[in-house]
Amino acid sequence: MFRAVELGHVIAGPYAGLLLAHMGFDVIKVEPIAGDPTRRDDVMGDSIFVFLNRGKRSIALDLKKPEGREIFLKLIGRSHVLVENLSPGALDKLGLGKDVLFGANKDLVYCSIKGYPSGSRKGNWPAFGTLVEAMSGVMWANGRSRLPASITDMGAGLYCALTVLWALLFKKPGYYEVDLFQSDLVWLGYYIIALQTLGKAFEASGDKLPFWAPYELFKTADGEIYIAVANDAIWARLCKALNTEACGDPKFATNAGRVAHRDELHAILESRTAKFKTAELLDLLLKNDVPAAPLVDIRAVVNDGDAHWDLTKAGGRDGVRVPRAPLPGSLDGVKAPEVGEDGMEILEELGYSEQEIRLLAEKNVVKI
Secondary structure, eight states, rough: OOOOEEETTTTHHHHHHEEEEEEEEOOEEETTTOOGGOOOOOOOOOOHHHHHHHHHTEEEEEETHHHHHHHHHHHHHHHEEEEEEOTTTTHHTOOOHHHHHHOOOOOEEEEEEEESSSSTTTTTTTOHHHHHHHHHHHHHTTTTTOOOHHHHHHHHHHHHHHHHHHHTTOOOEEEEEEEHHHHHHHHHHHHHHHHHHHHHOOOOTBBBBBSSEEEEEEEEESSSSEEEEOOHHHHHHHHHOOOOOGGGGGGGSSSSHHHTTHHHHHHHHHHHHSSSOOOHHHHHHHHTTTOOOEEEHHHHTTTTTTSEEEEEEEEEEEEEEOOOOOSSOOOOOOOOOOTTTTTHHHHHHHOOOOOHHHHHHHHHSSOO
């Protein structure tokens, strides 16, 4: 079994560790004595921590103390992977720079997640995901809205996990860096190509896809429905299904024309969709092979029978549903660890005696 040490906090590093745990890695989360700050958020409770840390073992260490660093380096020496998302230079200040880490394990795969590329002008900027979205163009392209949850941080965590798997597969130990800024830029890849080759900058507006139309939400008699017309063939099928005046208007005959006259087209189509109940309209559109889906809020999604769920413990409750990652393996029935819950076990694996462990705990080097 591969062992990964996760010196992560909040989102990006822990998400990389979560993906590795899901795929069967022995992931050891190294936390400060007080624990990861997301354990006790006064708005989100423990929901962030539980989601990101299921299936891991926890050891709580004070890395500012020599004994804590000694334990950490022994752990590195017996592991295959290190994942961390600390601020730039944080490990160097602790005396745990790359030279020290690779001195403890020359075969280590070390993935560091940062906000911006190390050594860049923005290298030391604060790296919260939403700030990076503002800087990367993602927020502008998303209608000046932040992405929901922590998609930017989790995207970087995903790239880190992929990097780890690549390095292990091809036996390429070493230091790898993933940054949130570059991860966000990748999401805008074909927008950036179009800007250079066509001179077009696509600024999104809420639900509307800026380069195809109609590709947006429409009101129904009892809700809203998303209709996605990606080409002229689908437009013809939508015309057949709705039989509106827009279908005979030459300015709507091409996608470019529909994009150029989007607001006018939207009003015409919505005058038809608003006469249908959502379920009725969805049935009509799907029967005519028109891509569509109802707008559903999270309260309905959590009860969706087509979704795959893992069960865990959160907020003091058992049987809490968590979306299952579409990966091999499973974390069903697995909980997140308490602070330092596995410290005794991990230290014994590293060769510490019970007496030595008790002494380390008394000195507040480790929490057991």
